[in-house]
Amino acid sequence: MIEAVATSITSSAFDNRGNFDSSGIFDNQVNDSTIMGEFENTTDYIVTSAINFSVATTSEVDVSAMRLLGIVIGIIDIFAGTSGNLLTLLAIYNNKRLQTTFHIFIANLCVIDLLTASTMMPFNVTSYIKQEWPFENDFTCSFMAFSYYCCGYTSIVCLITITVNRYVGVCHPKHSN
Structure with missing residues (x-):
């Protein structure tokens, strides 16, 4: 389960904090709150991007x-x-x-x-x-x-x-x- 989560999130987010090793598996220092925090940030980014896109395209249409x-x-x-x-x-x-x-x-x-x-x-x-x-x-x-x-x-x-x-x-x- 954790390995699937690791492959679905980009590794660059974890490389900077040292929680993601080069083999593609989490080290022992990663806990559930770290993983959930990354999901929340990713979700916020996706929702914000979708809202910005919809506002930009709606204002351009007559x-x-x-x-x-x-x-x-x-x-x-x-x-x-x-x-x-x-x-x-x-x-x-x-x-x-x-x-x-x-x-x-x-x-x-x-x-x-x-x-x-x-x-x-x-x-x-x-x-x-x-x-x-x-x-x-x-x-x-x-x-x-x-x-x-x-x-x-x-x-x-x-x-x-x-x-x-x-x-x-x-x-x-x-x-x-």
């Missing part, structure tokens, strides 16, 4: 430009998600050749993504514009969070189902429709 970028991307996602999923659903509905098991799974995924793009994403864009959540009611806020998670998990389950369907269709075509 927050209003990033917020505007988020609004533009959100609006594009709303229109692209709504129109793309509607067109996919219409194509599956109107073309009899596309009404297979695989395409039904795709239609399910389109419905979930359409619900997300048309009903939930506008609230995100609104909150970016106003810089506050548009609802003051706790129930509405909880319901929106619940809806986000339900749509996200349902989308993941649809993707897993499509993956399993494609696996069975490719690797075991006898069992596939």
